[in-house]
Amino acid sequence: MKCRSLGIALPDVKYFTEAAVAASRIFDRIDRIPEIDGENNKGLVLDNIRGEIEFEHVTFTYPSRPDSIILKDFHLKIEAGKTVALVGASGSGKSTAIALVQRFYDADNGFVRIDGVDIRTLQLKWMREKMGLVSQEHALFGTSIKENIMFGKLDATMDEVVAAAMAANAHNFTRQLPEGYESKVGERGALLSGGQKQRIAIARAIIRNPVVLLLDEATSALDSESETLVQNALDQASMGRTTLVVAHKLSTVRNADLIAVMSGGSIIEIGSHNDLMNRKSGHYAKMAKMQRQFSIDEPEQNPETRLSSSVARSSASRLSTARSSPAIFASPLPYDEPKPVSYPPSFARLLSLNSPEWKQGLIGSISAAVFGSVQPVYAITIGGMIAAFFVQDHDELRARIRTYSMIFSSLTLISLVVNLLQHYNFAYMGEQLTKRIRLRMLEKILTFEAAWFDDEENSSGALCSRLSNEASLLKSLVADRLSLIIQTTSAVTLAMVLGLLVAWKIALVMIAVQPLTILCFYTRKVLLSSITTNFVKAQNQSTQIAVEAVINHRIVTSFGSIGKVMQLFNEAQEEPRKEARKKSWLAGLGMGSAQCLTFMTWALDFWYGGKLVDMGQISAGDVFKTFFILVSTGKVIAEAGSMTSDLAKGSTAIASVFEILDRKSLLSVPNQVTNISIPLCNGTGGAKLEKLTGGIELKKVDFAYPSRPESLILRQFCLEVKPGTSIGLVGRSGCGKSTVIGLIERFYDVLRGSVKVDGVDIRELDLGWYRRHMALVSQEPVIYSGSIRDNIVFGKLDASENEVVEAARAANAHEFISSLKDGYKTECGERGVQLSGGQKQRIAIARAIIRNPTILLLDEATSALDVHSEQVVQEALDMMMAGRTTIVVAHRLNTVKKLDSIAVVAEGKVVERGTYSQLKSKRGAFFSLATLQSN
Known part of the structure; x- marks a missing residue:
């Protein structure tokens, strides 16, 4: 009996092995002692911090690129309460200096001091509490606006939150x-515009009331009006504080007490704005001159009058919008949202995905069936062995024992062979299924409309968790559980047949009580299935929180918010955990009842068998044979019952996988919305024009994001762009400029009205074909893990090496790429973390250039570039625009100065349109924007 119990337990040893491997990795991370521990309470705490910062002959290289020196003999002193700005070309080390102040890294040589004390000796958590950071990348979390602001001060009151938002113009x-x-705000602030995200990030820093304020391109994503207001707010926030500012736009740093010009990791010039401007041949003066030449002409009007009148008009318009909002919210919007469909788990459909491995499936199934039959044969042999001892003739006893011993030996060999065949073939099927499901799910997910990803349940963390966990569960279901089911079915069938043949009366009784045991296991499966669904949902939600925390780890550590993240992580799992505790009691009762019924069955078997022996209807040997045969049935049912939790998880995973695979993208099926009267080439999923010239028309478009259907972004929006011409969209943040780009790309469909290309509604066109004729450079450059070359080639997968280099040259990226040790093979890191903001933007522009598109969409394409790079890249973009339909979204009006026309967008409508000179002479909305920007 001990050996039998051991045999039951042995198959589960693999789970201990897997757990040991996982535990080893987990404990390696837990036990790792970081070189820079932001939560360590050791170190000096100054009684009074003034905020004096000093870099003393600092040399620094990133650990991932030890051969590339970022800062070289960097020396800078910032007096307490003063504002110092760092300016220079992208990649010169400006943002690195801020990272060293916050001690995200330690200098290789030299010292970074605060109030004369080496920051390596200070308590890091205390030091960071005295600092406020606004980084170039907004780093928002997928919670509410209020909670994002409160990351700056966890115990802030609502009044403080509102005051900080007002100061940041949010x-x-x-x-x-x-x-x-x-x-x-959605995942990483996806539901907000770039300017809105930046203002929330600024409010997060303001509410902290820091001694040291660090601004890394804090206003780079703001429109002219917001930039002026926020810059004033930042100037106020900087008063009495030590402020270190990184900026490309020199107008944002002209009021700084000291400006340091950086190049190649060193300071080459330092002084006030006036001092540096007086050095006619100096670098700063050249940069300023270049920026003036590249900027708009300053309108002739008193700056104070212009600013006050513009702000007044803007405030009035916003108040008007706010007053009219209830009417908008009251009107229902015609969203045809599909009702969620519940997909029942279909094991047959899952197996159909494994059809290419039918040979392995057949061999594995036969092997599993053979191995299943081993158990009842073994049982009847045991019963026969016991019955043999009732024989009086010693020769017959020896003969029977010899026969049964040979059967045992044969079963050993058979078990070894069929086990090997069974597990190898099913494991092969499982691996192929995992690969196939992950590929199909990812391919399907990438076809879904943008609105689907706006749902919290479809965040990147949740989807990554599903791709990883659910595919693994299905692999286990096929590789382990399917083979066990076949094995169990074979064993139970043969056991029942043999039992009925040996002693049918006692066999019928034993078989009759088996359903009670099965019912207990089934009840346990149902309970576990509902528990599993809740746990999967909680796991996806908590995974998303963890993903955002890791991505934004600098903000988390900078603001000392690890405790807040852990609180959110824990709260995401609390409710399912409570429910699981209740249902676990029921699941335990189900398992206990099954075991109880098993022993009661044994008692019934022996009692009834004894009665039959006493009546002379069967022999004692037949009782033992039947008992062992049908007890083996209970054993295999118990083994099958032990996998009910896996079946529960597998059922949930099957439903989840096919929910994705069966879902039809709302943008993939062409809608019959217009009559097409021009030649078309039919293609899958829609029509293809014989030639795309690039004429674009948005006609009476109403649009609201599906996640906020009551808030209209565009209202009766009309815009026409002739083929081969360029148009700029300007206006304040949140007015709908980037939304227009999203509608042209057909990330979303309009509520009312139409978007047409060459007179054809884009809903009629083959989406893949249509997008192949477009290129997009967005406000936040999307850089993938991989080499620089890989990222550029995303624009044209079959591009040659010469095309890659030429595209990089045109985007002013070739020079900095060539200076890297590995050149175009340099790894960019996750989301381009190894590159500066300007470098990432230039790679994104090169990716668009290599595509050679008919329609070019530029959404703040030069926002992260320094003056020199902006000028060179703008010239490259100007050349690229020739003969192409180009739509440019911009806050800096100098980037739209040479375009064929400019449209001013306000409150979801085009309020003015014309050339630069025409709009300037009108002294209307565009004139106000220009006035603010020149100021």
């Missing part, structure tokens, strides 16, 4: 949202 757009400060 209050007005926030209160217009249906849920106000409780509005969700």
Whole structure:
């Protein structure tokens, strides 16, 4: 009996092995002692921090690129309460200096001091509490606006939150949202515009009331009006504080007490704005001159009058919008949202995905069936062995024992062979299924419309968790559980047949009580299935929180928010955990009942068998044979019952996988919305024009994001762009400029109206074919893990090496790429973390250039570039625009100066349109924007 119990337990040893491997990795991370521990309470705490910062002959290289020196003999002193700006070309080391102040890294040589104390001796958590950071990348979390601001001060009151938002010019757009400060921002702020995200990040820093304020391109994503207001707010916030500013736009740093010009990791010039401008041949003066030449002409009007009048008009318009909002919210919007479909788990469909491995499936199934039959044969042999001892003739006893011993030996060999065949073939099927499911799921996910990803349940963390965990569960279901089911079915069938043949009366009784045991196991499966669904949902939600925390780890550590992240992580799992505790009791009762019924069955078997022997209807040997045969049935049912939790998880995973695979993208099926009267070439999923010239027309478009259907972004929006011409969209943040780009790309479909290309509604066109004629450079450059060359080639997969280099040259990226040790093979890191903002943007532009598109979409394409790079890249873009339909979204009006026309967008409509000179002479909305920017 001990050996039998051991045999039951042995198959589960693999789980201990897998757990040991996982535990080893987990404990390696837990036990790792970081070189720079932000939560360590050791170190000096100064009684009074003034905020004096000093870099003393600092040399620094990133650990991932030890051969590339970022800072070289960097020396800078910032007096307490003063503002110092760092300017220079992208990649010169400006943002690195800020990272060293916050001690994200330690200098290779030299010292970084605060109030004369080496920061390596200070308590890091305390030091960071005295600092406020606004980085070039906004780093928002997928919670509410209020919670994002409160990351700066966890115990802040609502009044403090509102005051910080007002100071950052974020209050007005926030209160217009249906849920106000409780509005969700989406994953990494996906539901907000770039300027709105930046203003929330600034509010997060302001609410902290820091001694040291660090601004890394804090206003890079703001429109002219917001930039002026926020810059004033930052100037106020900087008063009495030590402030270190990184900026490309020199107008944002002209009021700094000291400006340091960086090049090649060193300071080559330092002084006030006036001092540096007086050095006619100096680098700063050249940069300023270049920026003036590249900027707009300054309108002739008193700056104070211009600013006050513009702000007044803007405030009035926002108040008007806010007042009119209830009427907008009250009107229902015609969203045809598909009702969620519940997909029942289909094991047959899952197996159909394994059809290419039918040979392995056949061999594995036969092997599993043979191995299943080993158990009842073994049982009847044991019963026969016991019955043999009732024989009186010693020769017959020896003969029977010899026969049964030979059977045992044969079963050993058979078990070894069929086990090997069974597990190898099913494991092969499982691996192929995992690969196939992950590929199909990822391919399908990438076809879905953008609105699907706006749902919290479809965040990147949740989807990555599903791709990883659910595919593994299905692999286990096929590789382990399917083979066990076949094995169990074979064993039970043969056991019942043999039992009925040996002693049918006692066999019928034993078989009759088996359903009770099975019922207990089934009840346990149902309970576990509902528990599993809740746990999967909680796991996806908590995974998303972890993903965002890791991605934004600099902000988390900078603001000392690890405790807040852990709180959110724990709260995401609390409710399912409580429910699971209740249902676990029921699951335990189900398992216990099954075991109880098993022993009661044994008692019934022996009692009834004894009665039959006493009546002379069967022999004692037949009782033992039947008992062992049908007890083996209970054993295999118990083994099958032990996998009910896996079946429960597998059922949930099957439903989840096919929910994705069966889902039809709302953008993939062409809608019959217009009559097409021009020649078309039919293609899968829609029509293909014989030639795309690039004429674009948006006609009476109404649009609201599906996640906020009551807030209209575009209202009766009309815009026409002739083929081969360029148009700029300007206006303040949140007015709908980037939304227009999203509609042209058909990331979303309009609520009312139409978007047409060459007179054809884009909903009629083959989406893949249509997008192959477009290139997009977005406000936030998307860089993938991989080499620089890989990222550029994304624009044209079959591009030659010469094409890659030429595209990089045109985007002013070739020079910095060539200076890297590995050149075009240099790894970019996750989301391009190894590159500066300007370098990432230039790679994104090179990716668009290599595509050679008919329609070019530029959404703040030069926002992260320094003056020199902006000029060179703008010239490259100007050349690229020739003969192409180009739509440019910009806050800096100098980037749209040479375009064929400019459209001013306000409150979801085009309020002015014309050339640069025409709009300037009108002294209307465009004139106000130009006035603010020149100021």
